[in-house]
Amino acid sequence: MTAADLLVVITDVMLRGIGEIYFPVSFLTITPVCRLIAILISTASTASVWFTVVFTFDRFVAICCQKLKTKYCTEKTAAAVIGVVSALSCLLNIPWCFVFDPEYIMDNIPRGCVLKTTFFTSSAWAAFDLFNLVLTPCLPFILILLFNLLTARHILVASSVRRGLRGRSNGENYKDPEMENRRKSIILLFSISGSFILLWSTFIFYIISPRTANVQYYTASDIESAAFMLQLLSSCTNTCIYVVTQTKFREELKNGVKYPLNKIVTFVKS
Template sequence: MAVADLLVVITGVVFSGIGEIYFPVSFLTITPVCRLILTLSLTATATSVWFTVAFTFDRFVAICCQKLKTKYCTEKTAAAVIGVVSALSCLLNIPWYFVFDPEYIMDNVPRGCVLKPTFFTSPEWAVFDLFSLVIMPCLPFILILLFNVLTARHIVVASGVRRGLRGRSSGENHKDPEMENRRKSIILLFSISGSFILLWSTFIFYFISLRVTNAKYDTASDIESAGFMLQLLSSCTNTCIYAVTQTKFREELKNGVKCPLNLIVTLVKS
């Protein structure tokens, strides 16, 4: 998830956003390069979104499905899921490379990217656009909500039963490590998936309204700009959430920062 989110920031923010604004006449604005950057950005975004779905489903299985947990929650399964999600995200976003035409010609060099006129009139492109909207992010939005509700319901019920049993056996309420772990799990789960839902809502509602009203994409729309901004922001939050909620993640992050510093100190002393 962290790698996918970083790729979104690199392709969608650095290359596409900052590069287009501050370097309008550069290698990045040549049409084939622009197409590639946009396609990579969409691919990275789709991968990040479906990794969030996979993470939510993984937590659902680990918490709610104890019999399936031993078979599904393994390193081998995780590697297979990561590989399949990454491969499918690449394949499903390849057609976006052929959607754009040059925006203008400068010194016989095509520059910029704009949607082809046939994108709005061709039935094939209309089906592809609708399919893309369903696959990302409408379906992930629904799946994350569903898995969150089921997981939260299971945790609440199981916690109530456990609290009642401990109360009967001990006669008083002691601090329960298992309850603390469940509380941390549900905080992490709802922090990642909840931030995804909130930050993607504007983007989803905007494009659904386009389909309902049969309107065309308006690149000057403030709502669209806000939706894209929040969408990109959603790819920057997971690392922060991990750093805040996970002790092991904070320790590994500190070790990663200390390692090059210790190496520099050792070299200076020698």
Template sequence: MGVSLLDQITSTYYPILAAVGVPANVVTIVILSRGKCCLSKCITRYLVGMAAADLMVLTTDVILRSIVEMYFPLSFFTITPVCSLNWTLANAATTISIWLTVGFTFDRFVAICCQKQKIKYCTERTASVVIGTVIALSCLINVPWYFTFESAYIIDNKPRGCTWKQSFITSPSWTSIVFLYFTVSPCLPFVLFLLVNSLTARYILVSGKIRRLLRGRNGGENGKDPEMDNRRKSIVLLFSISGSFIALWSTVIVYVVSERALGPEYLADSDLPTISFMLQILSTCTNTCIYVLTQRKFREELKNVVKYFGNFIVKLIISLKH
């Protein structure tokens, strides 16, 4: 049987994604951690946490699972216990990435729409507590996944690969757990993104009109409004990150709903699971692009990083020649 077009695409897609996504997230973590992007410490905490989670997803889900299984089927990482652990870590990292994005979205909602709660909630300490809680709960709820796999094949008396246990597929209790898992992540976050962003957009439109009317009455219609400028920058960053998540996870939602409504056999010959996973994984690289497009200070820091490594490579080459 020949290799399908989609298999040919994925065999190239995943290595390119890893080659681009891993350095991009590492650079993002370094730049944001330096604290020179004119972002609050609260926002910086969330963005660094999201980048670290995305880096973990790329490492476990793309490199150690997709790429290794595709190109190195006899490696250490394809041994069944290791494979099961990697699947569990990948699911946990994905859950962390999703809910940190939810936390960031809610933080910006409070900062923009709830001025009285802003001082109390939108702090570095609160962000740290939210991040720690998300990590702990995400790891905890994903532990059962480790026990749902068995070896796919035996090579040299070693169990290799991961496939679902038959008892897992047919068990009503496990079916309930899977349903709960996909409800908590990503279906519930998807609904929260739509709800919170809708409320934020509505508040922005109403408050913007009121501020323009008040400034017009006070003769300030031709001057700049620093509050609105700062709010606009925060809104652009918020809507870009949330919009990217909604767009790239839409196919996952369609897949989950279709599988629950029609049954897994309906999608047995469909490319939707692979396509949805490809788009979902792409979300691990988009945030860096968003920062570059929306944050001037981040672009400046990125240029400095590129110059630094460029000069370092030139010096290294010169020293090797001599």
């Protein structure tokens, strides 16, 4: 999930955003490269959103479905799910290869990317656009809310029963390690899925409103800038949340930073 978020930052922010502003005439603006960047952005965004859904479902199974937990919450299953989501994200975004035309020609080189006119008139492209809208992010939005509500309900009921039993047997001030683990799990779950819901809400409003108002698209506006800014910001939050809440993640991150430095120091000394 963090890797997918990082790809969104690299492709959308660095290659497209910074490239368009500071390098308006470079290899990044050549139409095939521009088209490839657009496909990578869409693929990374789809993977990032659905990895958040998968994570939410994983926590739901781990907390609420104890019988299914032993079969589903394994490294083998996690690897399979990651592979399937990654492959489907790539396949579902293949049609974007055929939707862009060159914006202009410079020195006999096609540059820039603009949507084909048939994208706005063809019923097939309209169906694809609607399918893409439902798939990312409307359906994930609903699924994350549903799994969070079910998980929260289960935790509240189970915690209430457990506190009552523990209080009668060991006294009210007894510190329950199981309750501490549940508290950490719910904080991590709600931090990641909650930030996704909050940061994507403006973007969902922005892309749904023109369609419900029978408007083809919005022109540049404050809500457009805010929607895309918050959407991109959502790709930065998961890493920060992991750093704050997960000890093992912090340790692996430190090891990843120290490894190349140790190699450089060893090379210099030798």
